[in-house]
Amino acid sequence: MAGWIAFFLYLIALVYFLLFAEMFGRTNTEKTYRYNLVLFKEIWRFWHYREILGTTAVLLNLVGNVVGLMPFGFFLPFLAKRTRRCYTVTCLTFLFSLTIELIQLLCKVGSFDVDDLLLNTIGGMLGYFFFWIGWHIRKWKGM
Numbered sequence: 001m002a003g004w005i006a007f008f009l010y011l012i013a014l015v016y017f018l019l020f021a022e023m024f025g026r027t028n029t030e031k032t033y034r035y036n037l038v039l040f041k042e043i044w045r046f047w048h049y050r051e052i053l054g055t056t057a058v059l060l061n062l063v064g065n066v067v068g069l070m071p072f073g074f075f076l077p078f079l080a081k082r083t084r085r086c087y088t089v090t091c092l093t094f095l096f097s098l099t100i101e102l103i104q105l106l107c108k109v110g111s112f113d114v115d116d117l118l119l120n121t122i123g124g125m126l127g128y129f130f131f132w133i134g135w136h137i138r139k140w141k142g143m
Contacts, residue, residue, distance in 0.1 A: 007075040034111035042115040065119035073127025093124025
C-alpha cells in the first residue's frame with residue numbers, strides 16, 4: 001500500500017512540474033502549438049548552445065527528462081507483477097511520456113518534443129535497471 005501511495009504522490013508531482021510549474025514557464029498561455037518532430041534536434045541545440053543557455057537550463061532539459069521518469073520505471077515492477085519485464089516497462093514509460101507530451105501540445109503548455117520522448121523512455125529504462133539490480137540482490141541474499 002505504501003508503494004502505491006508513493007507512486008501516486010510521484011505522479012502528482014510529475015504532472016505538476018510538467019504542466020503547471022511556473023519555474024518551468026508552464027503558466028504561459030501560447031497562441032500557437034510548439035513542437036519538435038526531428039529526433040535529436042533539441043538535444044543537439046541544448047548541447048551546442050550550452051554556454052549561452054547555461055548549465056541549469058541544459059541540465060533541466062537533458063538530465064531532467066531522464067531523471068524525471070526514472071521513478072516511473074522503478075515503481076512499476078514493484079507495484080504490478082505483469083510489469084516486471086524491461087520491454088513492458090519501456091513501452092509503458094513511452095506511452096506515459098507520449099500522453100504527457102500530447103497534453104502539453106493540446107493545452108499549449110510547453111511543447112511536444114520527440115527528444116523528450118526519447119529521454120523520458122531512457123529514464124524509465126534506467127529506473128527499471130535499478131529495480132532489476134535491487135531485485136536480484138534481494139534474491140541473492142535470500143530476502
